[in-house]
Amino acid sequence: MINFSSLEKITGGKNLQYISDKQIRTLIIDSRKAVGESGAIFFAIAGERHDGHRYIQELYQKGVYQFVVEQVIENLASLKEANIIQVTSSVDALQRLAAYHRTQFSIPVIGITGSNGKTIIKEWLYQMLSRNGSVVKNPGSYNSQVGVPLSVWQMQPHHSIGIFEAGISHPGEMEKLANVIKPTIGIFSMIGSAHDEGFSSQQQKIQEKLRLFKASHTLIYCKDHDAIDNAISLSNYKSLSWGYSISADIVIESVQSRYIVIYQGQRLSLTLPFSDPASIENCFHCIATLLWLGYNQMAIQEGINSLRTVQMRLELKEGINHCQLVDDTYNNDLAGLEISLQFLTHQHQRTRKRVILSDILESGLPNENLVKLIAELITKNHIDDFIGIGRVLGEYRKYFSSTSIFYESTEAFLRDFDTSELHNEIILVKGARTFEFEKIVNRLQRKVHGTVMEINLGALVHNLNFFRSRLKPSTKIMVMVKAFAYGSGSNEIANILQYHQVDYLGVAYADEGVDLRKNNIALPIMVMNPSEESFNSLQLHRLEPEIYSFKILRALLSYLNDQSLSIHIKLDTGMHRLGFEECDLDELIQLLRKHKNLHVASIFSHLAGADETEHDTFSKNQAGKFKQWADRISDALGYKPLYHILNTPGILRLPDYQMDMVRLGIGLYGVDPTTEGFRELKPVATLKTIISQIRHIKSGESVGYGRRGVASGDLTLATIAIGYADGFSRAFSRGVGQVLINGKRAPVIGNVCMDMTMIDITGIDAAEGDEVILFGSQLPIQEIASSIKTIPYEILTNTSERVKRIFVAESI
CATH class of the missing domain: 2.40.37.10 (Lyase, Ornithine Decarboxylase; Chain A, domain 1)
Known part of the structure; x- marks a missing residue:
């Protein structure tokens, strides 16, 4: 148990306000995922584009009363019940707290690093080792500077072994993660090109990654990787190598469909259930680890036979009766459940939320304690309906609401549950593999033909962050979700963009904006092609039309009859598609000044050739015209609307014209519309x-x-x-x-x-x-x-x- 009163000593910080000592149970770094509960503490991290300090008041209103900050807090008196400690770096404080927590445990801990295979090795070791004990591990690939401490914080007295992966992008990072994980056993998977840009050479990258194992009792690696083998051979690390080389500590011989493993004079004959080189290599890292831990041939083969494909993702699918399904049917543990519930609660397309959950197996906790924790997670995430499947959940149903439903088995659910009760809700389906919840997903999923478009939300967020990294902190982002979000699905894409706090959405027609509003999208929305027939929808659903001609402007003024509305003024600086020209400005200004009920939210134009170098002079002239014309309008209005002229290629190639906002379109989906090859973008x-x-x-x-x-x-x-x-x-x-x-x-x-x-x-x-x-x-x-x-x-x-x-x- 760690209390707030210990933080000054642990983190080296200074208390700004100390009201009363409280236990620290839950670490929060994302204000959007925060749920007020006893023992929660928020680490306010000031990033390049997001500053956690901005959300302290909001979190306090939610019931969070403990904060780690990097800055002196304004209006401290309004946080009269909060404990607040100031540190130099909130990330460093998070790592120090997790490192202190780690010192409370003497169990074996496996640390894994490398360029590829870390997560697969970790998950397979978890599957093998959890057959004989309680294992704690990173949820998913939480292997970053903040992901690792959040993972290690999960360690509890009932755990018998820990498995944590660590990834780095730059020199100096692994030293910090090594202090948090303190692995007793190390695994170096392989070296590849990932994050090469952060290191001067492959050799430097290997040396940096090796720092994870500075205090390990042994380091397991494949001797067939020369660069890794050379680095370890020249070091003082105690190692256990495996490979096809006779000089390895564990020698592998391939004999038809079987493998002979020679270790300490023993010959073990093993069968692997796959044939691709990557899976074979990942599996032998696990085999070497089990040999080091003292497992015999029978136990190792049973562990291999138990291995399941690791799908490190969940899927959002269209369900029956206008429902949506969150398909998370391959794994079930407490940490994974909490992350899946957070994902569910931030899907706003449906207002009602349901969870179908199986028993959590091999948790290491007494059944009643385990179910209590599950019920707490269900309650704090405001789940409307709960269905439990399995003997343990049914036995302790008293901890759930009276409306919860329980079934002994998946077969009983499929036989007895009336699916007509499901309507217009979002449903998380999460279960341990043995419960075969894919049968439930198959029952609840809307049946269509076998062609699908798979949208990778992780890649989409990666691309959003890539474009943000190219902008000044003050520059806002409007994301275009017109044309069904470039074919990707408007509502789901808009929901993830709202969660990641973009500033504006852009649609082509009012109907698209109305649909977003009906699916609980609250962001400001610009409509690029408003029509007179859509004016009522614009006003009713708080949509902001693009005004590009006197015809549409006068029609809107006639309809509004002094009612207020925000609009966006389009200027034609050379695209010659839509917009007011220079000769229109005097009349436009006169109308805008006369009708104060119109608030000009932004003034914008469109570059005709931002994607090609040959048009850069033309683009520069467009930007110059735009700035001059927009300033004339702003001066006449007496306030300055947002200015924006850059689209996706403009963001990539012409950063000098960022102005107040940019419009991100096709680039969000991983398509580089320029000829310059921005490899950082990921296909969505x-x-x-x-x-x-x-x-x-x-x-x-x-x-x-x-x-x-x-x-x-x-x-x-x-x-x-x-x-x-x-x-x-x-x-x-x-x-x-x-x-x-x-x-x-x-x-x-x-x-x-x-x-x-x-x-x-x-x-x-x-x-x-x-x-x-x-x-x-x-x-x-x-x-x-x-x-x-x-x-x-x-x-x-x-x-x-x-x-x-x-x-x-x-x-x-």
């Missing part, structure tokens, strides 16, 4: 379908409508479940288009049909039901678009709304 959307049927045809036979495809030789033909009605253009016909199956490309043969397409899979190992990638990280959308002489915008926005969108995010 993956369009995928399945193979419906495979057949073999003879040389000379024709394929598809009009017999446009002709086999030049005997070939294997697959029909896939996508066509031009789904947005897969007919322009991909007759070999122009290619798709990806099991990592290999297959060309389109014949014409693309309305709902199906035929592809040549000769020489590809494929089966009916296999996944087919139309575009994604392995088959870039830029390349696909270029093959039919169009742009990624068109490919994304043409993807039909009948194609189901699945939203994925990291879960545990």
